[in-house]
Amino acid sequence: MSGSRAFSTPWERCVRQAARGLGLVALVLMGGAVEASGAIQQAKPSPPVGLALEVDNGQGVPLRVLAGHRFYINQLDLRASLTATRDEGVDGLRTRGDFGFLDWEGLKRADEEPNLLANPDGTYTRRRFYRQARWMEAPGYFIVQPVDAAGHPTGRAITLSAGSGGERHERDDFFVRRLRAIQWTKDCVSLTDCTGATHFEEEALVELRNARTVDRTPFTLSADTRALELHWSQRPGAPYVIPVEQVRDAPYAYGFSIDVKPLTSRRPDGTFAPGSTLTFQLTLRDGAGKRLHPAGGLPTYNEVNFGPNPAGIGYYRAFFDPTTTYYRRKHRERMLMAHIIGPAQRVRPIRTIVELEAFLGPNDVQTLGTLEVDGVYAQGQTFPPANDLFGGAFDPQHTGWAAPVSDTWSFQLPKNAEPGTYLVSVKGRRTYMGEDIPFTRTLEIQVGTTRRTEAPLTTGSCKTCHNQGGELGTVLHGHDNRAACAGCHAPLSFELEGPVVVRTHFIHSRSAARFGVSLSRCATCHLTPESIQRTSKAACMSCHTSYPEDHVTESGPLESMYIGGGRESFQQCTTSCHTEHPSSGF
Numbered sequence: 001m002s003g004s005r006a007f008s009t010p011w012e013r014c015v016r017q018a019a020r021g022l023g024l025v026a027l028v029l030m031g032g033a034v035e036a037s038g039a040i041q042q043a044k045p046s047p048p049v050g051l052a053l054e055v056d057n058g059q060g061v062p063l064r065v066l067a068g069h070r071f072y073i074n075q076l077d078l079r080a081s082l083t084a085t086r087d088e089g090v091d092g093l094r095t096r097g098d099f100g101f102l103d104w105e106g107l108k109r110a111d112e113e114p115n116l117l118a119n120p121d122g123t124y125t126r127r128r129f130y131r132q133a134r135w136m137e138a139p140g141y142f143i144v145q146p147v148d149a150a151g152h153p154t155g156r157a158i159t160l161s162a163g164s165g166g167e168r169h170e171r172d173d174f175f176v177r178r179l180r181a182i183q184w185t186k187d188c189v190s191l192t193d194c195t196g197a198t199h200f201e202e203e204a205l206v207e208l209r210n211a212r213t214v215d216r217t218p219f220t221l222s223a224d225t226r227a228l229e230l231h232w233s234q235r236p237g238a239p240y241v242i243p244v245e246q247v248r249d250a251p252y253a254y255g256f257s258i259d260v261k262p263l264t265s266r267r268p269d270g271t272f273a274p275g276s277t278l279t280f281q282l283t284l285r286d287g288a289g290k291r292l293h294p295a296g297g298l299p300t301y302n303e304v305n306f307g308p309n310p311a312g313i314g315y316y317r318a319f320f321d322p323t324t325t326y327y328r329r330k331h332r333e334r335m336l337m338a339h340i341i342g343p344a345q346r347v348r349p350i351r352t353i354v355e356l357e358a359f360l361g362p363n364d365v366q367t368l369g370t371l372e373v374d375g376v377y378a379q380g381q382t383f384p385p386a387n388d389l390f391g392g393a394f395d396p397q398h399t400g401w402a403a404p405v406s407d408t409w410s411f412q413l414p415k416n417a418e419p420g421t422y423l424v425s426v427k428g429r430r431t432y433m434g435e436d437i438p439f440t441r442t443l444e445i446q447v448g449t450t451r452r453t454e455a456p457l458t459t460g461s462c463k464t465c466h467n468q469g470g471e472l473g474t475v476l477h478g479h480d481n482r483a484a485c486a487g488c489h490a491p492l493s494f495e496l497e498g499p500v501v502v503r504t505h506f507i508h509s510r511s512a513a514r515f516g517v518s519l520s521r522c523a524t525c526h527l528t529p530e531s532i533q534r535t536s537k538a539a540c541m542s543c544h545t546s547y548p549e550d551h552v553t554e555s556g557p558l559e560s561m562y563i564g565g566g567r568e569s570f571q572q573c574t575t576s577c578h579t580e581h582p583s584s585g586f
Helices: 010-022 024-029 301-306 356-360 386-394 482-488 500-510 537-541 549-555
Strands: 033-036 039-042 049-056 063-066 070-084 108-114 124-131 140-147 158-163 174-188 200-211 227-232 240-247 257-262 277-285 336-342 366-369 377-383 408-412 420-432 435-447
Touching (some): 049 227, 049 240, 049 435, 070 158, 158 174, 257 435, 336 482, 366 482, 377 408, 420 482, 500 537
Parallel strands (some): 049 070
Antiparallel strands (some): 140 158, 277 408
């Protein structure tokens, strides 16, 4: 080769000989080194793709993947369920169904909460949550074995530690570990009375997600792989079988991103004026930057949830796969939503309750917070718009689910909008060829001033715990800008636990063993004594599970596992007590 340098090392001579014998293309496919522009370059493998595996009542949900990729296991969802006509808690699961062989000793009811929305027939649904069975607490592991059509291994087995109910260990392979059982009573006569109910469902769940060991577990499926055998240490000798189809040609790549573009022109100084109508356009893309939908529109709700949906776009789906904060499959809710909050220097939790009527009314955009009441302005819109999304759920014909969905929307800045930086975010989730991942894009826009302002966050960095696969940019909505969270997380009349402060307290208090520090030490997260001094039911009972009898006399019994009571829970109880917290660290 004219002009090329001499190959002097044994490795370089070996590479050159292989290149002559096999051809450069074959060498690249082997992951070896190639000669390019007179230099040796190591072929760089593409990042591995996280797979989401699911088993429902003993049956593995078929998995379609793009052939030739490297993978790792990022998510495991196992579910066993049965129905009953009498109130037996979840005792039916002890002897019947796919989890009947597990050790249920130690099981305790931990929480209870009604669904605030009535059922179509006017009844209500009560949920009871159970924990601490031995199978939920004991250390466990999974082995994923690729096999061919005859069940013979086609590659190495992957062993994954499911951890235990105790504190998190370095060897655990998932950041999130949630094992529990739930009883659904689906014909209660009221929110608080299930007398005479006869329609019960019992289910047990295993949720493991957000891999902590991506670098040591990637694998490639051979061409003859037809299934994954999922061996569970709690189910020795009886693996689940997840059928696998490998697809060579697919219209899209793995990965997910969201572009957000303002369509409203800025003023000459780059700002927007108070009172302006701000129009934006979103574009959903795969990891290679390819559009997942035509410009100008998104697929309908029916297309996304009932097919065809080749791009894997996600919309809210809890109508038929219910979600419950901490206890049930919030990662599968898949809401696509945009919101704005500002100014940044006023960002705080929103306490105005957003009524269901606002979601069912004629406006596509809902006002979530106002300067006058909440001290901060926020608006939001779902995709499809809520009047089609939720309205379609209440309509027996579901006409809203067939309505066209625009990729543009508009927020209305208040005329008294305070100058500063406003945050515009779009969050979504994509499920495509075995990959189930979130993404959030946040834009900063200037309103009334060119000076950038920042949110006065009262809690410190979450990175002490949220690392090694649990980063905020990976879990939840794939979003690490905490200043933007309060805009979406307003209390809803049908989901009062919406505020992020409520959810954060609730989730961490129920994860106490794996949280690793005393829950009474507020200084673990909070920065100042002032930040823990707001006294309301929601502030206290999102973490505590009981309060003294004199509080019951004054404020009523506890009715909600999330916020203590009802709508009154967001109001300030008092300014004269609870100015300190025992063992708070302040």
